[in-house]
Amino acid sequence: MRIDILTLFPEAVRPMMDSSILGRAAKKGLIEINCIQIRDFTDNKQQQVDDYPYGGGWGCVMMAQPLKACLDHVTAQAGPRRRRVIYMSPQGARFDQGHARRLVSEYDHLVLVCGHYEGVDERFIQLCCDEELSVGDFVLTGGEIPAMAVADSVCRMVPGVLSDPACYMGESHWDGLLEYPQYTRPETWEGLTVPEVLRRGVHRDIEAWRREQQLIRTRERRPDLFEAFRPQTEADKRTVDRLTGREKLVYDCRPAAAEDIPALLSITAEASAYMKECGVDQWQDGFPNAEVFARDIAAGGCWLFTHNGAPAGVVSLYMTPEADYARIRGAWRTQDRPYATVHRTAVKAAYRGRGLADEMLQLCEDLALGRGVGSVRADTHANNAAMRRLLERRGYECCGSVTLTDTVEKDPERVCYEKVLL
């Protein structure tokens, strides 16, 4: 694979392309990455490469002539090949692993054109480029970083660059899923221990665990990918059915009473353990305790969810204002209106990923609406990624952060969310 990167800043690109795995692959002759200075191909004495935009406006536009001359030079030098000329552009198709796979399998010469300033004269793109690729919905100062990203992701799939195709075939985005969590030594670090199944070393169990983790992660972090994923085995199908609740569990729910407190604590104990496993320092200081639940129950806002009579989840809901919320650093979505607040959302391990947390939040939203309350708020630790994803998936918006004054937890900082219902 030969890649020519046409740029005004070859000195910025060269070191990156020459280092590590790609540098070694180039030395072995598996790939060739050239960084070509566009300025060397100007036909004016000042070596000017850009000029003011027709019609006025900010900045300068890169001229077509030096770009075309530079492109002609590399195509002549490379000779007839399966070539693709790509303009790196925030207006292009969003680059992903699928593009990288296509480029590595269909071409052996890529020319990556890096724009700068306000971009490139449209006529060069029209006449000389086969496609435009973007690395995301944001604007960079130049196409160099995008070109390096494309070159890197393509080159690592050139045969021989990595030690085995399995190195990239099992990774995130290969078959539409994210990769499973990875661990290395030591076995325990900062109180967090490598999952038991990996330490036991039974190959079949490890494979099954990893596949399940891929599905769980993808569903939690990239619902769009999960939605598009088609199960490839019976085991995949069973996991997908379980995660999506197609194998639907029916939960009962009722206001908790004082005698339910041990059950509520058994649920939050499992949630605390899970958070610890995930490196979240929430609920690690004996909170929530029996006193907290007694208060929730007295306020009439604590709900116990059960499955076949067994405790499955708990959530508390308050309809009264939270004093600390008035000191938000940021801005709530609603001002001077009544709101409900969700607290202590916890699910037993056996019901994780089985639609229960959604049902619990749905109940809170229904209860709020039933009382004519038009919005629901919640707060959580900044690193409680699972809770944040749940809230965001359900349409809660991050509004800022608060410092809780009435908490026994070591870290009183919380991020705040609000969902407007009415």
Ligand SMILES: C[S@@+](CC[C@H](N)C(=O)[O-])C[C@H]1O[C@@H](n2cnc3c(N)ncnc32)[C@H](O)[C@@H]1O
């Ligand atoms: C400041 S940008 C020009 C943006 C252009 N005026 C627009 O609004 O579409 C300068 C150059 O950076 C590169 N660039 C910026 N963002 C990019 C992205 N998300 N993906 C690929 N290339 C990008 C392009 O080569 C572009 O010509």
